[in-house]
Amino acid sequence: MYTTSSVFLQSVANAGITHIFANWGSDHPALLEDLQRQRSEKDGKTASQIITCPNEMVALTAAQGFAQVTGRPAAVIVHVDVGTQAMAGAIHNVDRGRTPVLIYAGASPFTSLGEMRGSRNEWIMSVQDIPDQASIVRQYMRFTSQIESGKVTTGIIHRALQIATSHPKGPVYLWARREVMEEEVELSAVNATVPLRKWPSIEPTALSATAATTIARALSEAKSPLILTSHSGRSKDAVQLLANLSTTLGIPIVAVCPSAVAVPFSHPFFLGVTFLNGASHSHHLAKADVILVLDADVPWIPAIQPPHPEARVFVVDSGDPLKTISAVGQWHVDAEMMCNADVVLALEGINAAVDAQIETRNASLIEQRRMAITTEHDEWVRKLDSLETAWTQDLQGGRATIPNILGVLRKTIEQQTPSRSLDKTLVLNEGITNYAIVWEHMRTEVSGGQITSGGSSLGWCLAAAIGAHLGAGKNYELMVSIVGDGSFMFGVPSSAYWIARRYETPFLTIVLNNGGWKAPKMSMLGCHPSGHGSRAASGVELSVGFGPICPDYSQIAVGASAGWVWGKRVGGDGGNVKEELHAAFAEAVRVVLEERRCAVLDCVLDSI
Template sequence: MYTTSSVFLQSLANAGITHIFANWGSDHPALLEDLQRQRDEGDGKTASKIVTCPNEMVALSCAQGLAQVTGKPAAVIVHVDVGTQALAGAVHNVDRGRIPALIYAGASPFSSLGKMKGSRNEWIMSIQDIPDQTAMVRQYMRFTSQIESGKVAAQVIHRSLQIATSHPKGPVYLWARREVMEEEVELSAVQARTSLGKWPSVEPAALSAKAASTIAHALLKARSPLIITSHSGRDFNAVPLLTKLSNTLAIPVVAVCPSAVAVPFSHPYFLDVTYLNGRTHSHHLAKADVILVLDSDVPWIPAIQPPHPEARVFVVDSGDPLKSISAVGQWHIDAEMMCNADVVLALEGINAAVDVISSEGSASLVEQRKMELSAEHDEWVRGLDQLENTWPVDLQSGRATLPNVLGVLRRAIERQTPAAKTLVLNEGITNYPTVWKHMRTEVAGGHITSGGASLGWSLAAAVGAHMGGKGHDLIVSIVGDGSFMFCVPSSAYWMARRYDTPFLTIIINNGGWKAPKMSMMGCHPTGHGSRASGAELSVGFGPHCPDYSQIAIAASSGWAWGKRVGGDGGNVKEELESVVAEAIRIVLEERRCAVLDCVLESI
């Protein structure tokens, strides 16, 4: 017997969905039945790999991690309204991170008299039936649709994926009643092969010749040009193109709230990573006369430091320059030109225009900038080195700083595995920029964040990235202690063991949520709260913080290895160097998760 569920699952596989991250419920009998039919008929295999996820946010974060390393969408199956709600902040992350993902949720049966297969037969089905299930997530989705019959299931899936993979990429949400998924169909409906070539994603748009020429001329004539980017490196092909443009004209590159590597860290004109906290805007912003903004949601905060009022600003965005499709509310950048163009095609166009008209530029200005910017980059690196190598005076009682930890980690990785084979997932939150700077990533795609603002992405994303099969020897999740708990570690480490996806976790343990305290200090720098501890402010986790590494060990039934580092009276430098090397060895050689709970100064 074949059903709409048979068509649904086969259509996902036909469309290239290799992984389905599933959290099952009472709306999924037909799906579970058809998966077992596939196993019985296919030597125990299913058309797409089914990954059991004990938590819905973990499921969608896994799908996000896989998509971030492969560029291809995965599917997520959740349970009616409650499962949709339990997707939680991961919905925000895949939207803001422009991650293609197909989310499917069942819905309570509409019949109750038993005259249809799938009709209501459990008490819970009545209270899980809501008037508009899709409304919970619609404003985050690129497309939503109901599957109303097995006869249209394949078409709905193909349209959904066509939209999800077109700029601006993002999630789609499908749902169906239980009776519909139980609807019987002919074998021919399951075997039907719709040509994927008939459902292509929209071709990425290039810059117009006029826009490319205008931007190139402006950069060539500029005395103090600046490139600001946040997400251009999501397409790995953009990294060498941006590096070339910066090299040719000696233009400084500043990464603002980045989600991917923009240029190699060693690029001599790469000058800063900032998340715009406090007054951490680049000093180049105020003096720049031409600014090229590439795939950036928030290139600066005008109330803190706007560009020079006479600066020429050009904005290039891969699909949503006005942030209207992604449904951002109030948003504006004073700009001369707003360009809806794929960042790779845009950079190709600008580079080509620069090559054609480069003779019109000022060679002496470029040469002068090269010397000045290289010197600034070198000074920046020396400052990072100093931070990494400045340890507490009393190594027996002191605690390592985060630069100490990251310096030890980076050097250990360089000794034990090729840098090109390492992937860093950064969920440092208030320490985002510190992690970016001190990990010093050189490889396109080698360092990522969620691209959104919801905490709890990094552990599950590490599992999903591992499943993406891109040949990383070592995946490192660097996460704050608050984010670690949002990650649902009980589910994430269970999955890591179940599906053999080992990774290293570095927990930045500062004893609580530093971000709310920083926000308060931004508004009340000398107020009552400025003198209070994290515990007094109710943002601290002390005095009895969890032993986070033991949570991972328990969740994996003893498979994971873990240790708390710092604050125990030993020589903190020697201890850190020893346990970091051991943790990396365990992941590389024993193929187990390793978790280091690095205790820093408490908030």
């Protein structure tokens, strides 16, 4: 017997989706039945690999990690309204991270008297029937649609994926009643193939010649130009193009709330990362006379440090320059020009226009700028070096700093990986208040070598590593998730490490354990720097701390995996923390590389 579910699963596979992250429920009997039919007919295999996920947010986050490293969408299957809601913050992340993911949710049956196969036969089917299930997530989706018949299923799937993979890329949501998924169809409907070439993604948009020439001339004639970017590195080809533009004109680059590597760390005109906390805007912003903003959601915070009022600002965004499709509410950047253009094509156009405008350049000024920026870059690197090597005087019972920890991690990777470098290591960064510190001290050189969720919902890092491993594990020697202790708990480790063991996706987790949620405390101090909260004795008193007895995060992972994960807490036990860190990191990296198991290091910091 073949059903709409047969058509759905085969169509998804035919569309190139290789992995389905599934959390099953009472609305999925026809899907489970057809998967077993596939196994019986295909030597135990299914058309797409099914990844069983005991938590919906973990499922969607793993799908996000998969899509981030492969560039291809994955699918997620969840259970009616409750499963849709349980995807929680991951819905925000795939939207804001512009990650193409196909989400399917079943829905309660609409018949009650056994009129059709799939009719209501469990009490929960009444309480899970809501008037508009898709409204739960619609404002985050690029497209939502109900599947109402097996005859239209393939077309709906192709339309959904066509939209999901077009700029601005993002998630799509399909749903269907149980009876519809049980509807019988002919084998010809399952085997019918719709040519994917008939459903292409929208071709990337280039800058107009006028825009490219205007931006190029402004940058060429500028005295103090600046490039700000957040997400341009999601397109790996953009990395070298951006580096070329910066080099040609001697323009500093600052990564603002990045989700991907913009330029190699060692690029002499790269001046670091900011997440705009407090007064951390680049000092170049205030004096810049021309600013190019590339794929950035928040290039600066006007109330804290706006650009110079006379600065010429040019905004280029791959598909959504006014943030309307991704449904941002209040948003504005004072700009001379707003451009909807693919970042790779835009940079190609600007570079070509710059090359054609040699006569407008002030060679002497550009050379002076190059020298000054290189000096600033080198001084910044020296400061990072000194922070990594500045251990406390009393190592007995002391606490390592985050630069200490990341310096040891980076050097351990360089010593123990086959390539003896970080070039084949993927860093998944969910450091939150320590985002920028992780970006800078991991010193990533290769495009795609470090990523974040692109959103603000915590709990991305663990499952994203699983999805990344399933999608592109063979491309990396090591994957490292760096999380805060709050992010670790939000990541549902009881589910994530079970999945990691089940599907053999080994990665290293570093927990930066400061004993609570630092971000709410910092937000409070930003509004009330000298108020009552500023005088709280501890994070525990302020109710943002997890102490005085914190969970042992490493052992949570060990327990979730039934002992498969190797875990250790480091620091705060009266030992020599420097020696402990070196030994622990060496063993943790060895376990992942040689034993192909996950390893978790719970690194105790000074408590908030």
